[in-house]
Each structure stands twice: as structure tokens, then as C-alpha cells.
Amino acid sequence: SPYNSQRRHASKHRFFVVELSQALFDFVIRLLPTQEEMAVKEDVRKLLERLIRTIEPDSRLLSFGSTANGFSLRNSDMDLCCLIDSAERLSASDMVTMLGDLLERETKFHVKPLPHARIPIVKLSLDPSPGLPHGIACDIGFENRLALENTRLLMCYAMIDPTRVRTLVLFLKVWSKRRNINSPYKGTLSSYGYVLLVIYFLIHVKNPPVLPNLQQMPPLRPISQEDTHIGGHNTWSVLLAFIAREASLTPRCRFFDDIELLRQRWQSSNTDSVADLLIDFFRYYSRDFTYNTGVASIRGGLLKKDSKGWQNELAASRYNDSRERNRFCIEDPFEIDFNVARCVTKEGLYQIRGEFMRASRILAMRPRALVTLAQLCEE
Template sequence: GQRMRNQKIHTTYPNDINRLNAPFLTMFESLIPPNEEKVKQKQLLTVLEKLVSKEYPEARLFLYGSCANSFGFSKSDIDVCLAMELQNVDKSDILLKLADIFESNNLQNVQALTRARVPIVKLMDPVTGISCDICINNVLAVVNTKLLRDYAQIDERLRQLVFIVKHWAKSRQVNETYHGTLSSYAYVLMCIHFLQQRRPAILPCLQGMETTYFANVDNVECAYFDQVEKLHNYGSRNGESIAQLVWAFFHYWAYCHDYANDVISVRTGRTLSKRAKDWTRRVGNDRHLICIEDPFEVSHDLGRVVDKFSIRVLREEFERAAQIMHCDSNPCVTLFEPY
């Protein structure tokens, strides 16, 4: 419409883009959790393991999500997955039992949410001040957490880009799945996809390489190359700076991605067609207005939360960000102005 016609679409970086490298890197550094926070998270996990194993000796606890995928901000909550065999026991009963145990051991704000899409127990540890959500047997999330962490080790620009994009998305309120915008997990996949598309590529497609890691989780085969220490030079033929990549990231999602026809697929390292996946029409609540294939659960579109209103919000925010990266005198401030 009018808004689009008034915009000028630029195809390459402004000359002085690299002046933004230092401020973006400073911003990245300030968002990384300090080491003592990581120590406290481990401490809390140990406390929880002790409490859980008294009742369920065979149960194991895993960290997943941003506290374990290396894309977590300072002061975030932690996500914990309790893995155990369930024989004729109800998940809800276990969650209620766990809530009892935690409550009687001085953990605060204990709450069992047994009817949520992913049922959890929430709690806050008064010793470390950390809040945490515990789910049961969400092992795929543990495996995709490892995939994301492995990608992060290949090229440091991925972690820098994700932190800046997540910070932007939180500032602009487009990181809220309950309002129809995207999860942090979806933004990380968008960043990985984007870096797989650069020429020369900055990231490889780990699931397209020799299998060195394999897990069969709930009948989903998860296989990929995880010897990422062998890939630490992978992106070095591409010399793009973080400022150039932030510019190009927003440019890509504002003007280059084909929302009508394409699905982004980190699993294949390219885009797939919506037609090939039969993601062309609304089925139930899945509208497929922006399509992001889960790397392991391939029938799962992480864009399914986006509706016809929020897709406009998202695309306008990508365009706003692209314009700011191109023309604004102080993008490191304007980009993150609260919505």
C-alpha cells in the first residue's frame, strides 16, 4: 500500500555502516549473563535434582531453552525438563506431587499449571533469586537446545546477531507468542537460516552433513553433525561485520523473504515451498502466514501463532528496522526505542 510506496528500498549497506560495530558489540556484551549467574543456575539445578530424586530416583533433570542454548540474556528464568519413564501415571499427578515437595522445602511461588499446553511447575528459589519452569519429558526441546548451542559455537556472529535481534524484538514487543508474534526460539532459527543464506555462507547446514549425533525422541529421528569444533573456521571466507549483518538481517525479512510462498528450513539449509509442505491454507489455528519449520518436528510451523493482524505488525517492524539501519543517525538507540 501507501506505506510501501513511500519507502526507498536500498540494496547495499550505507558507506558508514561499520561505525555501528562497536556500539552493537558493547550492547551484546552488556546482555550476556555474567559467570556468577551461570554458577547460580547450576546450584539451583543441583538443589532441584536432590529434591526430585528422593521421590523419583530414576528421574533426570536437564536445562533447556535460553539458559542452555547460549542465547539467554542476563537475569532470565530457567527452563528445566524432568525426564523419566511414566508407567500408568498421570503427568498432572507428578506435577502436583513435585509442587508439594518444592513447597515444603522453602521454594517460593510454587504453582502447578497442569492444564497448560505444556504442563509445568513454576517456582522461585529465594537463595539465588532465580525463577524456573519445570516440564516433564519434553526431550525434543532438550535436543533442539543442543542444536542451537552447537550452531552458536561455529561462528561468534550468530550469538551476537541473536542477542541484538532478541533485544530489538523485546523492545518492540514482537517477542510475545500470546499476542501473535514470534518466540525467541523462532528468532534464533531465523538468524541461523539467514547466516546459512549469506554468500559465502557463514553457517553450514548441520543436518545435511554426516551424522555424528543421533537421538530418537518420541519417534522423531534427530540426526546431525555435532563435531562443531572442527567447523570453527567455516564462516571465515565471509568477512561481513556485525553491523553489516544486522543491516542485512532486517533487509532480508523486510524485502527479500517471499512470505507468500516460502518456508524457512534450517534442517535443509534453504527455503522450501509452502506447496511442498501443504502449508498453503489455514488448518485449525495454523495460518502459515510466516513459515518457520522446526528442525526436528518438521510438521511444526513456529509461525503458526501469527495471525493476519500480527503478520502486519511484524512486517512493519522489519521494515522500520531496515529503514533505521539504513538512514537513521543513531540506529543503536532508535532501533530499540520502546514500542
């Protein structure tokens, strides 16, 4: 009967989803950096910090990007940021030149200073060796405080629901790299862009949401008798104090970062498995996201290109280069005038959307989970 066939269909789907979720965990776990790798990277950071301090004694060298936000894959490169705490510091491009010279003299790194880039950096790399089979690649920038803050924001999102958020993000990073749609230099999207797409989807598309919006106050459980009396420790008042403090500050980078408190007070009522979320993610970005008019903003939800002045009406003119800049729009969480997907070209977007559709198609066929993953990430 049609009823039975519907039930068989549903139970086959459940089976596929359970199997796929497990396969996703296993897949991602094998790609995490090892303890040794993390230790070596930390040693490299300390060594570089010591050297930089011979130029600027009041400086600190901090990790950002994937090494610091919980979305690191094996052999991913290191993003480092140097903060200088003294009043009369050298300019970033002078620092890049000086540090480049110093590292060339004192270390075995291949050194490439880029003092005149939009964001001046020193690029470093180490060749593979028996102890470090993949070598190391590292960029050092200066005073990039916003990058440190957005790293912290992403880390907080990773911590709220580590299993689902990290599995999804890590899988999509591998997938986008293997499918060749993860290079802003070639007109596609950075890892940072993909992470924002995932978080946007989990906050603003899924209903009920998987993540709260840390840049707006999260909807915490209302106060109850228990909260005020038990243990004499009233987290609700801590929260009110937090709101008051934040309201008086309102700097552009504020967000709710007390993840411990949040975990006590807020729990997502969304119980989708990782596989459910992945299937919906691909469906949403292949079918529903309004690429022509929409801006994905983890801070504000789905915004309009018009309202941000990012429309490409003038796109008809091929002399207007803003057209290439705003094909695909993802708002940076803190630099809200900045389109994280500005490098995505017409061809790049076509390729990215094609890949979302391909992934959706493969998932809809529901072969065995391992076959699905292999097919999805085929190089």
C-alpha cells in the first residue's frame, strides 16, 4: 500500500542519515591535527615571538584563524598576528621588511616579505622533513585586531555545539578544498567565507535554530524560583549585569562570549543530526539562498544587497568592477561594510553553486554512506 511504501521510504532515509552522521564523524576525526603537530606549531610561534621581540620588545605574537578557532585540519597553515603594545611603533610595512630580513638571517624558513600588500604580511615556510612530513606554512601580520576578534567569535560558536558545528565546518572545508572552490585568488571563496555560511545557516535558516546569535542577546530561559534560591549563586543576575555593561560599551566587536553561562541557560531545541544538517545545508545553498539580492549576515540574518549599497545594478557596464565584487555577498561579522565574498567572480560563483547542486544530487541518491562521502569529496 502507499502507506507502507511511505513508511519504508522514511525508515530507509533514517537509516541513511544515521549511517552518514557516523561516517562524517569518522571522516573528520581522521583529519584533525595530531597532538605533535599542535606542539610543533606552538614551538614555532614561541620561537618567532622571541625573534620579533628583538625588534619590538613590547610585542606579542598571537595565533588566529583555524589554529585558534577550533576548525583546524591536519597540516593547515598558521595565521599569526603581531600586536605591539608601545605607543611609537613602526608601521606594519616597516615591520614586515625588518622582520623579513631578520628571519632570513636567523632561521631556516623560506621568507617572503610582502610589505606593500593591502594587509602587509611576512610569508614563511619550512620544507618537509622526517619530523614534519608536510612542512609548515605561516603568515605573520601586524595589528590585525579584528581578525583576532572574529577568530574568537568563531571559536565561541564552535564551543556551543562542538559536535555538530565542528563536524559540519571541517567537512565543508575539506570538501571545498578537494572540489577546488576554496581559493579567493582564483575567484572562489575562502575557508572563512564557508565557515560564515555554515554559521549563518545554523542561526538564521534552521528552524528551530541550532545556534543562538551571539551578536544579539540570545533567548535565555526565563527566571524561575530555583534560579534565585538554589546554591545562592544567581547566574541570572550575572547575565543582567553583563547586559548592562555591554549596553554601556557598545563597541563594534561586542558579542556574548560567556559560553559556560550560555550552556547552562540555553539549549537548542533543534535535534537534527549532522547528516540532516549537511543535506539541508546543500539544499539551501543550491536552491533557496537568493544570490542575486541577498546578503548572508551572521549578525543580522538575510539582508538585502540594496540596503547595504552592494547591489550590482550597474553590472551592465563592464567597466564597473564593483560588479565582480558583489556577485556573492557575505557580511563580515564586525566589519559590516566588508563583503567577505568580494573575490568571488561570476565564474567562481557558477562553480560554487554547481558544486552545491552536485552535492545535493549525490545526497539525494542515498547510496551507502562511505560511498557518498568518497563521491562528494572526489578530487
